[in-house]
Amino acid sequence: MWKISDKGEREFTGGKEDWQVVAQIAENCPQYKPDDEDEMVADEAYSCYNCRYRRWTIKSFTCLKD
Amino acid sequence: MRILVSIDDTDTMKMDGVEVRGTGELADLIKQTIEEQGWGSCEPITRHQLLIHPDIPYTSHNSSMCFEADIEESFLKTVIDYASDFLSRESTPDSDPGLCVAVTDRISRPGWLISFGYMAKNYVLTKQEAYDLAEMLGIHLSEHGGTGQGVIGALAGAGLRLSGNDGRFKGKLKIKAENDIISAGDICSQGKVDMVKCLEEGIILQDDEMIVLGDNIKPIWMYGKAVLPVCAVSEEIAGRARWQTYSKSQMKDF
Numbered sequence: 001m002w003k004i005s006d007k008g009e010r011e012f013t014g015g016k017e018d019w020q021v022v023a024q025i026a027e028n029c030p031q032y033k034p035d036d037e038d039e040m041v042a043d044e045a046y047s048c049y050n051c052r053y054r055r056w057t058i059k060s061f062t063c064l065k066d
Numbered sequence: 067m068r069i070l071v072s073i074d075d076t077d078t079m080k081m082d083g084v085e086v087r088g089t090g091e092l093a094d095l096i097k098q099t100i101e102e103q104g105w106g107s108c109e110p111i112t113r114h115q116l117l118i119h120p121d122i123p124y125t126s127h128n129s130s131m132c133f134e135a136d137i138e139e140s141f142l143k144t145v146i147d148y149a150s151d152f153l154s155r156e157s158t159p160d161s162d163p164g165l166c167v168a169v170t171d172r173i174s175r176p177g178w179l180i181s182f183g184y185m186a187k188n189y190v191l192t193k194q195e196a197y198d199l200a201e202m203l204g205i206h207l208s209e210h211g212g213t214g215q216g217v218i219g220a221l222a223g224a225g226l227r228l229s230g231n232d233g234r235f236k237g238k239l240k241i242k243a244e245n246d247i248i249s250a251g252d253i254c255s256q257g258k259v260d261m262v263k264c265l266e267e268g269i270i271l272q273d274d275e276m277i278v279l280g281d282n283i284k285p286i287w288m289y290g291k292a293v294l295p296v297c298a299v300s301e302e303i304a305g306r307a308r309w310q311t312y313s314k315s316q317m318k319d320f
Binding site: 006007019036037038039040041042043050056057058 | 088090091113118119120127128129234236237238313314315317318
């Protein structure tokens with residue numbers, strides 16, 4: 001589900017369209033924080049794709065929280 | 067005179083444990099000040115997504131924010147000075163903010179600015195390229211902290227706004243409608259949408275066509291207008307309305 005990127009960051013291996021999985025991850029993440037409304041891209045109430053601590057990469061995103 | 071104000075790369079998550087403002091919010095505050103001070107009137111802000119690439123340092127999204135304003139010529143320097151000071155003051159230390167202010171009638175080669183905007187969505191560009199083009203076209207471009215890399219996105223944002231065909235509007239629209247169903251004509255008459263269009267089918271909706279409103283009513287910047295994208299309704303909710311507004315996930319590519 002996660003790999004360590006070339007920059008040493010934790011990158012999600014499911015890409016940018018794995019809506020259900022990132023919703024489940026976010027629902028169970030104590031550090032989840034919603035991003036600005038303008039930056040939200042997922043329809044689910046909780047989603048890593050909508051989180052303030054995700055950083056988009058070419059194929060997916062990295063999570064800034066351990 | 068008509069100007070474009072574009073900013074980029076201003077925000078990070080936290081500074082000394084305190085949540086800071088994002089680029090969109092800073093653009094909004096600059097816009098508010100222009101209007102409150104009587105320097106001019108402003109159009110809504112658009113958000114423009116730029117390239118995500120390992121070689122491009124960015125704060126959180128690599129997107130720039132831009133708005134148009136009509137100001138008195140005598141206030142041009144005032145606006146530039148204010149926005150410059152504001153970005154220097156409000157941007158966080160580890161961000162690389164950039165400011166672009168372009169007088170649209172004075173841009174000697176508008177096509178070059180638009181091209182720069184689209185290049186920034188597809189290629190890694192340099193600060194020097196941004197400064198060289200800004201100087202050639204007579205555009206104000208300045209950096210206000212950090213590496214100043216945000217000048218690339220700021221200039222690109224102005225070009226993409228000028229193109230009339232990129233990005234989505236900041237914020238969500240509040241449209242009054244009974245049972246969340248409304249006609250295209252009534253949406254447009256409320257003043258924040260110029261046109262309702264089904265992009266998949268290439269159809270501009272007639273005034274009497276009915277639309278189901280979702281919770282993410284957000285126009286995109288297309289043909290130099292605020293265009294509300296809609297898609298055909300799913301069978302489950304089909305009734306009086308044939309169309310529905312885009313969800314967040316449908317909107318992500320704009």
